Amino acid sequence: MPILQGMRARDLLRPRPEGLYCPPGDFFIDPVRPVERALITHGHSDHARSGHASVLATQQTLDIMAIRYGDGFAGATQAATLGETIDLNGVKATFHPAGHVLGSAQISVEHNGVRIVASGDYKRQPDPTCVPFEPVKCDVFITEATFGLPVFRHPPDREEMGRLLKSVAQFPERSHLIGAYALGKAQRVIRLLRDLGYAEPIYIHGALARLSEYYESQGVALGLLEPATVESGSKRDFAGAVVVGTPSAFVDRWARRFPDPVACYASGWMRIRQRAKQIGVELPLIISDHSDWDELTDTIVETGAAEVWVTHGREEALVRWCELNGIAARPLHLVGYEDEGD
Amino acid sequence: MNRFAELLDRLVLTPSRNGKLTLITDYFRSVEDPDRGYALQAITGDLAIAAVKPAMLRALVVERMDPVLFGYSYDYVGDLAETVSLVWPEPEQSANHVPTLGEVVEKLQSASRSDGPGVLAGLLDNAGISARFAIIKLVTGGLRIGVSARLAKQALADFGKVDVAEIEELWHGLAPPYATLFAWLEGKAPKPKQSAKALFRPVMLSHPVEDNDLAKLEPADYVAEWKWDGIRVQAVSLGGVRRLYSRTGDDISGAFPDLVDAMDFDAALDGELLVGTLPQWTGTFSDLQQRLNRKAVSAKIRERFPAFVRCYDVMQIESEDLRQLPFVERRLRLEDFVGLLEPSRFDLSPTIPFSSWEELEALRKAPPHPIIEGVMIKRRDSAYVAGRPKGPWFKWKRDPHTVDAVLMYAQRGHGKRSSYYSDYTFGVWSGPPEAGELVPVGKAYFGFTDEELKQIDKYVRDNTVERFGPVRSVRADATHGLVLEVAFEGLNRSTRHKSGVAMRFPRISRLRWDKPAHEADRLETLTAMLD
Ligand SMILES: [Zn+2]
Numbered sequence: 001m002p003i004l005q006g007m008r009a010r011d012l013l014r015p016r017p018e019g020l021y022c023p024p025g026d027f028f029i030d031p032v033r034p035v036e037r038a039l040i041t042h043g044h045s046d047h048a049r050s051g052h053a054s055v056l057a058t059q060q061t062l063d064i065m066a067i068r069y070g071d072g073f074a075g076a077t078q079a080a081t082l083g084e085t086i087d088l089n090g091v092k093a094t095f096h097p098a099g100h101v102l103g104s105a106q107i108s109v110e111h112n113g114v115r116i117v118a119s120g121d122y123k124r125q126p127d128p129t130c131v132p133f134e135p136v137k138c139d140v141f142i143t144e145a146t147f148g149l150p151v152f153r154h155p156p157d158r159e160e161m162g163r164l165l166k167s168v169a170q171f172p173e174r175s176h177l178i179g180a181y182a183l184g185k186a187q188r189v190i191r192l193l194r195d196l197g198y199a200e201p202i203y204i205h206g207a208l209a210r211l212s213e214y215y216e217s218q219g220v221a222l223g224l225l226e227p228a229t230v231e232s233g234s235k236r237d238f239a240g241a242v243v244v245g246t247p248s249a250f251v252d253r254w255a256r257r258f259p260d261p262v263a264c265y266a267s268g269w270m271r272i273r274q275r276a277k278q279i280g281v282e283l284p285l286i287i288s289d290h291s292d293w294d295e296l297t298d299t300i301v302e303t304g305a306a307e308v309w310v311t312h313g314r315e316e317a318l319v320r321w322c323e324l325n326g327i328a329a330r331p332l333h334l335v336g337y338e339d340e341g342d
Numbered sequence: 343m344n345r346f347a348e349l350l351d352r353l354v355l356t357p358s359r360n361g362k363l364t365l366i367t368d369y370f371r372s373v374e375d376p377d378r379g380y381a382l383q384a385i386t387g388d389l390a391i392a393a394v395k396p397a398m399l400r401a402l403v404v405e406r407m408d409p410v411l412f413g414y415s416y417d418y419v420g421d422l423a424e425t426v427s428l429v430w431p432e433p434e435q436s437a438n439h440v441p442t443l444g445e446v447v448e449k450l451q452s453a454s455r456s457d458g459p460g461v462l463a464g465l466l467d468n469a470g471i472s473a474r475f476a477i478i479k480l481v482t483g484g485l486r487i488g489v490s491a492r493l494a495k496q497a498l499a500d501f502g503k504v505d506v507a508e509i510e511e512l513w514h515g516l517a518p519p520y521a522t523l524f525a526w527l528e529g530k531a532p533k534p535k536q537s538a539k540a541l542f543r544p545v546m547l548s549h550p551v552e553d554n555d556l557a558k559l560e561p562a563d564y565v566a567e568w569k570w571d572g573i574r575v576q577a578v579s580l581g582g583v584r585r586l587y588s589r590t591g592d593d594i595s596g597a598f599p600d601l602v603d604a605m606d607f608d609a610a611l612d613g614e615l616l617v618g619t620l621p622q623w624t625g626t627f628s629d630l631q632q633r634l635n636r637k638a639v640s641a642k643i644r645e646r647f648p649a650f651v652r653c654y655d656v657m658q659i660e661s662e663d664l665r666q667l668p669f670v671e672r673r674l675r676l677e678d679f680v681g682l683l684e685p686s687r688f689d690l691s692p693t694i695p696f697s698s699w700e701e702l703e704a705l706r707k708a709p710p711h712p713i714i715e716g717v718m719i720k721r722r723d724s725a726y727v728a729g730r731p732k733g734p735w736f737k738w739k740r741d742p743h744t745v746d747a748v749l750m751y752a753q754r755g756h757g758k759r760s761s762y763y764s765d766y767t768f769g770v771w772s773g774p775p776e777a778g779e780l781v782p783v784g785k786a787y788f789g790f791t792d793e794e795l796k797q798i799d800k801y802v803r804d805n806t807v808e809r810f811g812p813v814r815s816v817r818a819d820a821t822h823g824l825v826l827e828v829a830f831e832g833l834n835r836s837t838r839h840k841s842g843v844a845m846r847f848p849r850i851s852r853l854r855w856d857k858p859a860h861e862a863d864r865l866e867t868l869t870a871m872l873d
């Protein structure tokens with residue numbers, strides 16, 4: 001009885017201005033405002049905010065939040081182990097890997113025989129910097145739709161990095177500046193370069209230093225990283241270099257120290273030529289930590305969910321696809337989650 | 343195909359000339375024949391493939407996917423070729439062989455009109471996203487990668503470490519896929535013999551006059567002549583070979599046998615191709631269009647619209663290259679030379695005496711012939727230089743025509759404008775004044791500011807009469823309607839439009855919120871401009 005189940009599902013999780021709320025368990029998932037009890041899927045700033053009274057998340061997500069917000073980011077913290085179920089006022093919550101960034105998890109919430117999986121952000125492409133996504137059978141699957149249009153198809157990440165290395169060889173007198181989100185994307189890009197045999201030092205913007213160190217401490221080897229500061233080299237020294245920085249760093253004065261840089265940007269948005277052109281990217285690298293269209297639709301099928309709730313992104317196309325495939329679907333109008341630049 | 347697709351993707355986003363040259367020369371170095379030759383042909387714009395219309399492309403894709411999902415996708419991306427390349431469903435059995443560029447070109451060139459779409463679909467099934475985009479760009483025409491034929495030739499020169507002039511000299515004697523050229527540039531074969539005679543010579547172009555240009559120039563240093571509204575051509579007849587070239591070096595001799603017959607001279611001339619019976623009658627641009635872009639021209643049309651060249655310049659006479667001479671000396675040689683030619687096929691573009699820029703401006707505003715689109719100003723001492731050097735030659739165009747028309751239909755735009763009604767069809771009044779009706783006379787989608795776009799968009803939404811797909815018809819009658827001042831460069835006769843006229847380069851020049859709809863212009867105003 002899908003309708004009855006739907007109603008029960010909505011009793012278990014529902015959108016509130018603060019975020020997705022679980023009335024029987026009295027907790028929020030990825031709330032955008034300070035709340036009493038927050039369950040957090042991963043460390044990206046639109047999902048993980050500071051100021052909650054208590055936070056339940058994976059140890060890695062807690063560590064990342066402490067790096068970004070300082071130790072006092074929450075009143076109390078509790079680490080969730082992947083695959084272990086925790087009882088919250090009779091609601092069973094389980095964290096499962098989401099394959100998005102280091103520490104990222106989906107949160108399964110189960111009560112009175114109904115299971116909803118809030119997947120947070122997720123992807124299915126292999127990523128050497130985090131644990132792969134695990135599909136979880138559920139009644140309702142809450143999916144993101146950042147790249148929820150059939151035009152988004154991410155190529156294999158190694159192919160993209162291969163194009164970068166080719167360009168580095170082609171333009172030895174220029175530096176290659178890669179814009180990459182500070183948490184996850186930057187470390188993945190660096191790790192991919194290493195996996196492809198790139199052994200030179202990689203220069204990084206200061207905003208990436210602590211997170212990259214943390215990745216190293218968690219067993220993600222990144223090779224020799226050097227700060228991309230003027231003290232570390234003159235313009236000439238950066239000729240032929242690969243530099244990784246946050247996308248926003250490329251427009252400020254920091255970027256002027258590099259010789260005739262090739263502007264690269266590692267993002268799923270780079271699939272659209274006009275988008276690359278508009279922001280002056282010369283070498284788009286289509287590398288995303290989110291699912292592309294095929295990953296989204298394949299995952300929905302794999303979860304076996306009878307109903308899908310679609311959140312942050314292009315909801316309408318994914319809802320349409322679900323309808324065409326006989327799956328009940330509705331957009332979940334949550335506010336506060338922006339297009340992440342990844 | 344993948345390497346060509348990758349080259350296109352990179353060229354589009356590489357702003358610097360040197361960067362582009364590196365990418366192209368590296369491509370020539372790493373790709374074998376005949377693929378690199380076809381790539382060169384595609385980049386220089388010489389690759390002719392049976393065209394596939396956008397509507398056909400759209401039909402192919404919606405046979406394969408949900409039209410609603412396609413609609414969302416197209417709205418988001420804004421470019422049809424790119425959207426189709428992205429959403430094209432990968433076949434169940436993945437391709438074991440991605441076709442090479444050579445295979446793609448050969449398959450498409452040998453496809454008949456009726457099996458063209460099927461062949462295209464088969465190719466798209468076997469290609470990845472980037473390759474699909476490149477294939478679609480090839481069949482829909484216009485790669486738009488910001489690489490001129492000249493830059494491609496420079497890349498060839500860099501690749502073979504020779505002077506670009508050597509490439510240009512040889513160019514018209516070579517045929518795709520240019521295997522002999524590449525072999526020479528790689529040092530594997532001798533330089534190809536200059537087999538072709540009557541080669542194209544790179545054309546000299548002018549800069550438009552801008553606001554303060556003339557104040558800085560001394561009128562006595564310049565000669566002025568009319569700028570005729572035909573097409574710029576080069577008539578070369580040397581060593582018994584006769585060729586008529588367009589400005590970009592395309593050989594258009596085939597469409598003008600009457601003119602080529604009369605090229606019984608030994609010289610290379612620069613001039614404007616026009617139609618008419620000299621000296622009495624010079625036809626309009628729409629008359630000239632009867633002779634353009636046609637494979638074959640009937641005898642009847644040739645008789646009604648005989649082609650002739652109004653000569654501007656001379657580059658060579660017999661074996662003497664005149665390009666280094668000052669303009670005034672070339673002009674004297676030209677005057678003597680044209681006097682010897684068949685008078686119904688060649689005449690001289692007259693110079694305009696003037697002593698001040700004000701005087702010339704007055705002449706420019708009131709030209710003695712409707713086929714004149716402005717004046718050319720040329721430095722007396724200017725040599726004939728290939729390209730568009732700044733300084734020696736200027737064009738000073740007549741101000742555009744304007745007409746007040748009424749907004750009739752609006753269509754949603756693409757890309758950044760996909761949420762706005764930004765493409766406008768407008769009309770003018772026709773029929774008896776008391777029971778007039780609007781007839782559409784053109785379409786424009788630029789000329790307005792972002793702020794004005796918002797205002798028109800709101801107007802369209804508030805005054806919609808009917809909606810069909812992305813188009814809305816807007817209330818437009820004698821008492822109610824938005825008047826647009828439309829500027830345009832010229833007017834052609836058209837049998838495809840109900841109004842009988844088609845505008846060249848129409849754009850919105852002003853929004854006339856103040857003007858009542860019934861005061862907009864009448865069709866007769868436009869038809870009068872045709873004659
Ligand atoms: Zn995220």
Ligand SMILES: [Zn+2]
Pocket residue numbers: 044046047120121312337340
């Ligand atoms: Zn997110």
